[in-house]
Amino acid sequence: MEAMEVQTVVQVTPLGSRSAELDEPEDLEKRAFELRQQLEAVEEQLGKREAGSFEEYFATSYTRLLRDRLPWLVGLLLLQSSAALIMGTFENLLDKHLVIAFFVPMIVGTGGNAGNQPGVMTTRALSRGTFDSHKLHKLVRRETLLALVTGTLLAVLAFLRVLLQYPSKIKEAGAISIAVFLMVNLAIFIGVAFSIVIDRTGADPANGAAPLLTTVADLVGITLLCAVAALLLSA
Template sequence: MPDMTVENSAADRLESALTGRIDRPAMDTIAHLAHQVPLPELTRLVHTSTPLQSAVLFRILDKDEALAVFENLPPGYQAELIQNLREPEVAHIVEGLDPDDRAELFGELPANVARQLMSGLDAEEREMTTAVLGYPKAAIGRYMSPEVLSLHEDWTAAEAMEVVRARIDGPETVYLLPVVGYGRVLLGVVSLRNLIAADAEDLVADLVRESISTQALTNREVASRLFLSHRLIAMPVVDKEDRLVGILTMDDVLDIVDEEDAEDIARSSGSEPLDRSYLSSTIFRLVKSRIVWLLVLALSAILTVQVLEVYEDRLDQVVILALFIPLLTGTGGNTGNQAATTVTRALAVGEVRIRDLGRVIWRELRVGAMLGAVLGLLGFVVAGLVYGWAIGLVIGLTLLSVCIMAATVGGLMPIIAKRIGADPAVFSNPFISTFCDATGLIIYFTIATTVLGLS
């Protein structure tokens, strides 16, 4: 077992060497230390360092290490790194990528750079890469591997095994083998285990079982969630005529889901996802990822200020009401965000569909009522004992009403977003908080006006 203390120490020294002055002695030190650092740590250093430092470290790695590190970098960072490397290094890296990974990289590069790299590929690799690039960026066909080992239904098990042995180094996976008929129409799949266990004269058609597949134009997140929900190791990809065009593997699915989840988390907190690591992102890039949403939220928060202005005379009559505004707006925002997060997640994994809108509203209305009853009772007792039972009643009724409203709206907005083709995460936390703040204040002052007899 390797000594983790030694590895970590080497990684720390390598990181220090990269951040210092890069001269010939420093290059020798970097090269020496790089050979002592494991591949995952090298990938982290390349990803989190500045473009210049990453290029220096990358050039020191041998070809196999460089390709392994490059494949584990996000496409946006791959594109930046490519533009900081010499042409011979770039050619080797691009040739070593799978067609789907190559297509994703080309999508991030300037058009002239992508064309130049494409022209350096051999005819077969260029054809497969072009086929993947032909699909929209959000389609799963952009992320499938066109290098798929398929079996024909008329083959015997012995003939199929002979083909597998001859082509085992080419495809991305051979553990699940699609079976096709004439015209490459997908008939099903055969696992490698079942093929090995079959008698030599058994027909592939007798071994085939029904497969879960996806069309190449299906949204990448939808296809990936389907893949994970059925716990697949690979999934055939077909065109509109059910002809086999590629295969989707677990590593591609995990990359897509990680990227989508990172995007949802960032947008639910009011920012845009970073296309590279936090430490290697410039200050300008960090500001750019946050400023737009802050401006949007600042403008929408003006609505809350206007509501307070409308009810300013009520606050003058009963100043104590101002003390509870943070409690009520905070409770409404948190309740709405909880509901939105739950429904957004349910939409992502296919547990909820657009047609379930009525059921979701009814469920969240009841959830909000139960939460509001508990919080309202507590608010009524505490506020009543301290500030009088009339104030306690206002607080209790407001908490009940705000929780019902916020939970219902929080469950509703992600489905509306899905229906109009927007990202449900965009409609969740930031906008729900602002909406619930303004609406909660209207509810609060309306109840206060009625219960306390204000005018």
Template sequence: MAFLDDEQSIPQVISRQELRELVRSQLEALLEQNNLQGAKALLVPVQPADIAEAIEGLPDAMQAIAFRLLSKAEAIEVYEYLDSSVQQTLIEEFKRQDVLDIVDKMSPDDRARLFDELPAKVVARLLTQLSPEERGKTALLLGYQPETAGRIMTPEYISLKENWTIERSLDEIRNLANVSETIYYLYIIDSARRLTGILSLRGLVTAQPDQTIGEIMVREVVHVQTDTPQEEVARLIQRYDFLAVPVVDTEERLVGIVTVDDVIDVLEEEATKDIYQLGGVQSGDDSYFQTNLLTVARRRVVWLLVLLITNTATTAVIRSQEDVLERVVTLAAFIPLLIGTGGNVGAQSSTVVIRGLNTDEIDIHEAFQVVRREAIAGAFLGLMLGIVVLGWAYLLYGNLAIATAVGASLVAIAILATVAGSALPFLFQAIGFDPALMSAPFITTFVDVLGVLIYLNLARVILRL
């Protein structure tokens, strides 16, 4: 019996990220060699989402070539996973009929999302060339406001009637399963298409064949309106662990469902937008390497210009206190330490509050309680940091009065920073703005100005200047 050596006997385990990168690099190498058969064979066992990522990582000239290697059925699935910028590029590369074959077979919600990104002329042309059924579905979704349940829902669902037997309902499911987004939830409607109940597939298959849907369905249905914000839909699905939630219009008629995969996209988009805003950056839909550097700079410069202007207030405060700094030059050495620490404390506080507001863990009616809690936390932080800084300042300069001024200022600045960092997001939400706009750079600048003012005035009092 032959034995493998140690190196051969240990399986090589690689992560999915490494696997995707391996597929991308091998695909690019095969295309460079013009080995189209080899590239096609390479993609056969790969999942559509991974194929999409591999295509996105290819040079622009190779993306269309790689996409054409896919079968029609696989191409439709892969296309839905592609970034919107790559989708637009492929549309420009394909012949008109190729585009129609793909776009017509896309799910309506994914098609509507694509049309949101395309130029209006292209959308108008594609709409007229879709099949009447798909054109109607797409027009329905595009008729709702962006970022609402109506815009992200799919009209492809299975509906049943209360008087149907289990046997008849199963026949209906068999007929519609291939054209429905999901079959795990079944929606019961009346003759006017109003939503009257819901039933899980498990409940259906475990019922007796001669029972009717009305006997086993759940009549209390959690649903949303077509104008419900998509973030609220996402939170609803997350709270109840739904796979989908029904969408009704103003007359309570069932018009579609929002599925969990669409909600995941919404949550990712919202988290990305909030992170950008917390960093003082305008968000964009394109990926990092696909964005022009001039566009990158333009998105970042807006907040930086605002902060540059507001930071002049810090300079004005320092100039107004020049007499104090002239008498005790040592005080100037601690200004960066104090405003830097204050900015960081404020940024921590605002981040916690903004995240709590976005996840509904914190409510605007709890503003006073939250601000008070953060102020107490700021006092503890200030005392701990202030004692350290007091000792450090005394060791450096041997002047207890200066060290006391620095330590006391840090306590006051920490309290100010936590109050500002927790209160300002509530203020923004109260006046109808996204709390994330009250970003860390803004909080930092606000604390810088008031922190310097507190520090130099406390020093004036303690040093009796």
């Protein structure tokens, strides 16, 4: 209640009549802060009636929730099961070198994490300014260098990690290490490209596009690992 009293003192300057000095960063920050405060107060009053609230969720029927959730889960499960098709294709290889299969979750997870960081960065930056081909080139140049460095370091780490558990499996460690390097480089660009596409199309990434991307990236990672292993270990 006290906060409300304080807020009444804040002088609201209509946008049209603002003075020239309001263009200073400090004044703009102050103005944005005031507006955010007012918006929060109004939204709090609205809170219980807004979309996405617990009240709305509790009022939604089970069948409605299932109809919203199940199609995605079913579709993604079937898509993810393609991993079994890919790995099944390399059954002889994996049967002989089971250790490759043991490191599938590590490759897949590292790809996801490596792609997520520049992806989140790009999404945030896109929501906070303009984007043009000049910035895109600069972004790609920077991320290429970062991917090469990151990929190399993680590849060395993965190599040592495999040898730690299986000291005699140097060839397998090499294949896993190369797959990590390729996956990190690929994932960073998938992350940036995906963020730009989502921004351009205006889709809500939380709504299924993100898990879809993760699943596709996972399948790419598994294919990469099996292909590299087949090349190195069949020789």
